[in-house]
Amino acid sequence: MATVSILTNAGFDVRNFFLPNLGDADSVTFTGLIDSVGDLLLGGSRTDTFEVLTVEANGLTYNYTGNWEIEASTGLLTGTVSASGGYDGVEVKLGDTVLATLDLPFQPVDLGTETSPGILGNVGDLVTDLVGGTVDLLLGTLDETVALVGLNLDATPDLIDIVIDAGGTQTGGDGDDTLRGGIGGDTLDGGAGNDTMIGGRGDDTYIVDSSGDTVVEDAGEGDDTVRSSVTYTLPDNVENLVLTGTGDIDGTGNALDNSITGNAGDNRLDGGAGNDRLTARGGDDVLIGGTGDDIMRGGAGDDVYVVDSTGDQVIEEADEGNDTVRSSVTYTLGANVENVILSGSGNIDTDGNSNNNTIDGNAGNNIIFGNAGNDFLYGRGGIDTLDGGTGNDFLDGGIGADTMRGGAGNDVYVIDNIGDRVIEQPNEGFDTIRSSVSHTMEANIEKMMLYGSDDLVATGNGGNNRIEGNAGNDTIYGVAGEDFLYGRSGNDILDGGTGNDALDGGTGADTMRGGTGNDIYTIDNIGDRIIEQPNEGFDSIRSSVDHTMEANIERMTLYGSGDLVASGNDIDNRIDGNSGNDTIYGRGGNDLLFGRGGNDVLDGGTGNDLLDGGIGADTMRGGAGNDVYVIDNIGDRVIEQPNEGFDTIRSSVSHTMEANIERMQLYGSGDLVAIGNDADNVITGNSGDNLIYGGAGHDILSGLNGSDTFVFETIMDSGVTIGNRDTIKDFDSSEGDRIDISEIDANMGASGNQSFQFIGTDAFSGQAGELRMKFGSGSTLVQGDTNGDGAADFAVLLQGHHVLDNGSFVV
Structure with missing residues (x-):
């Protein structure tokens, strides 16, 4: 047993059911007919027997009594019709079973046994029409719902058509149903199965839930709508399609002016011919207007519009996704539309909007205008003209000989044809060319980058350019301006031209010419070569490998952490090491050598050089000339040969002067010890409390600030004659300066180390161990007698008049 329900409203409704073997116990119910005619079509290939369909009301019953019998051989129907009065509380029965109660006004009908106004035609007509024909039953004016229930589904099917004339809603059952509407606006829902729905006249609505559902409309029968939960193509003469549910389904129009509305899924809406209106809802939708002037609204989601007419309209609201037009x-x-793609091969054009657009041309000659925004413009095939408008735009003309204008903003151009041309005006931003062919930069372009692996030639303009090579063996000309030339891989040739240029050949064995200006070269291959002419500026090398400076280069800096060897040339060089253990040769000229990190070896060569080993324990050779050494590590070592000039040490740590060094200056504020050698030294302290040893020789000592102590260990450290004695230039007792002579034996005739006795300005008495001071010529002379002969055996000259006392000495 199965149940099929039909729900109807105003309209003309048709439903077809193929039903197996309708038996005596089966029931058919009509409920809620409005000015309707109910048609019951009974068919089959054998004799079927049906219970009587009865419509009852208070005191009045319309009965088709007995059994209706259809003989297949004769096509005859037998039965009796009778009626009685009353019309309140209508019941509809099949046999003894009450199928529905109609509590509505009911107009009684006088049913006769032969000819009756309630039966369209006479009994003979009924008999004639039954075999594949129609039995017509007039039920009157009701306002409810029609239901077809209680059908036994088995064996051979019989066809039952329910026809309701005046409009309404019909719902089919589980089978393959046929629903027919009337002259009104009907709603037809076939339900499950592959149903056929015929709306007829009026503005009908069809509910489609199966790809096998069929909608039939004739021309001029109203403005009709299909509501479909499956992918659907509108049949002829139906105007509107609404997709329902949330599934990713598609909708296609016909030759009419259609309205197609999507659902919340990802839909493909195709208007076909006609001036269509396509409206997507949520989801990432594809809207195809088809021929005609169409209006398309994508709604939320990343939508794609297909445009084939200049009259097509695309409508998008703000913040409704990233949308694309294919035209x-x-x-x-x-x-509010972001992208456009031109299709076909015609010479067509496109303009962007104020958004950030991506615009693709086709195989033809396109004119593409980005308008405002940061746009991506692609010409693709053809000889194209691209104009970025305002904004930071990307322009790629494609394979033809294209013309590209970036406009205001920082624009990027792609060059892939030697006929490509770029147009930029002054002050329109920082613009870049990316080229896979040889190219000369147009005016007002700042940067060019070569792509691919071909051996290309790149030429700059009169501005300050940055030009980068590719994987091939490139030749790059900076021309005028302050240029940065970068060869990348390959054995490149770089020529800076005029201006202060930076040249980096990259990983190959490169040749670099800086030209005039203060140029900077980067060396990363031992095969790199630099060419500089005299008087072409102050030029520098930055090297990560061993390198000898070419002629006319002034400076070199080592990079990385490798243990490198750097050699200067014959002019005045500055050479800086890296963090490794470097060996640096200044060669000729007055050079500045800096070891930086690591334990470095610095050799100044000839000339007056400055050598600073940096933070490691460094070895420094100044060579010939008046050299200056910077000591900052107690492990630093200086090597000087005799007669190699007047050499100076600047030390921030305690240090003993090596042989053949003449001068030492302490730096910083630490309490340091400075020890001279046997030559005539000049030793100067710092702001700390220093211990200063002049040693042998005629030394000039200065403590500077701080409580300094000048130490004399033997009488040979400071002689008595002017040419042999030491001079202290800035002795100041008030700052705590003292003279330490405690290591000198005051009485050579006595055993042990005897102390001196200070006698002020008195003359020696002939007793050994006396220490006196003597004023004269604005200086103070300190004298000591160690053998008691009344004459000084050593002396120290203090510049200035100093009244000394016992506290001025360490004896």
């Missing part, structure tokens, strides 16, 4: 005609993007 085969000249087209201007509407507001």
Whole structure:
């Protein structure tokens, strides 16, 4: 046993059911007919027997009594019709079973046994029509719902058509149903199965839930709508399609002016011919207007519009996704649409909007205008003209000989044809060319980058350019301006031209010419070569490998952490090491050598050089000339040969002067010890409390600030004559300066180390161990007698008049 329900409203409704072997116990119910005629079509290939369909009301019953019998051989129907009065509380029965109660006004009908106004035709007509024909039953004016229930589904099917004339809602059952509407606006829902729905006249609505459902409409029968939960193509003469549910389904129109509305899924809406209106809902949708002037609204989601007419309209609201138009005609993007792709091979054009657009040309000659925004413009095939407008745009003309204008903003151009041309005006931003062919930069372009692996030639303009090579063996000319030339891989040739240029050949064995100006070269291959002419500026090398400076280069800096060897040339060089253990040769000229990190070896060569080993324990050779050494590590070592000039040490740590060094200056504020050698030294302290040893020789000592102590260990450290004695230039007792002579034996005739006795300005008495001071010529002379002969055996000259006392000495 199965149940099929039909729900109807106003309209003309048709439903067809193929039902197996309708038996005596089966029931058919009509409920809620409005000015309706109910048609019961009974068919089959054998004799079927049906219970009587009865419509009852208070005191009045319309009975088709007995059994209706259809003989297949004769096509005859037998039965009796009778009626009685009353019309309140209508019941509809099949046999003894009450199928529905109609508590509505009911107009009694006088049913006769032969000819009756309630039966369309006479009994003979009924008999004639039954075999594949129609039995017509007039039920009157009701306002309810029709239901077809209680059908036994088995064996051979019989066809039952329910026809309701005046409009309504019909719902089919589980089978393959046929629903027919009337002259009104009907709603037909076939339910499950592959149903056929015929709306007839009026503005009908069809509910489609199966790809096998069929909708039939004739021309001029109203403005009809299909509501479909499956992918659907509108049949002829149906105007509207609404997709329901949330599934990713598609909708296709016909030759009429259609309205197609999507659902919340990802839909493909195709208007076909006609001036269509396509409206997507949520989801990432594809809207195809088809021929005609169409209006398309994508709604939320990343939508794609297919445009084939200049009259097509695309409508998008703000913040409704990243949307794309695919156009085969000249087209201007509407507001809130981001992308356009030209299709076909025609010479068509397109304009962007104020958004950040991506615009793709086709195989023809396109004119593409980005308008405002940061746009991506691709010409693709053909000889194209691209104009970025305002904004930071990306322009790629494609394979033809293209013309590209970036406009205001920082634009990027792609060059892939030697006929490509770039147009930029002054003050329109920082612009870049990316080229896979040889190219000369147009005016007002700042940067060019070569792509691919071909051996290309790149030429700059009169501005300050940055030009980068590719994987091939490139030749790059900076021309005028302060240029940065970068060869990348390959054995490149770089020529800076005029201006202060930076040249980096990259990983190959490169040749670099800086030209005039203060140029900077980067060396990363031992095969790199630099060419500089005299008087072409102050030029520098930055090297990560061993390198000898070419002629006319002034400076070199080592990079990385490798243990490198750097050699200067014959002019005045500055050479800086890296963090490794470097060996640096200044060679000729007055050079500045800096070891930086690591334990470095610095050799100044000839000339007056400055050598600073940096933070490691460094070895420094100044060579010939008046050299200066910087000591900052107690492990630093200086090597000087005799007669190699007047050499100076600047030390921030305690240090003993090596042989053949004449001068030492302490730096910083630490309490340091400075020890001279046997030559005539000049030793100067710092702001700390220093211990200063002049040693042998005629030394000039200065403590500077701080409480300094000048130490004399033997009488040979400071002689008595002017040419042999030491001079202390800035002795100041008030700052705590003292003279330490405690290591000198005051009485050579006595055993042990005897102390001196200070006698002020008195003359020696002939007793050994006396220490006196003597004023004269603005200086103070300190004298000591160690053998008691009344004459000084050593002396120290203090510049200035100093009244000394016992506290001025360490004895």
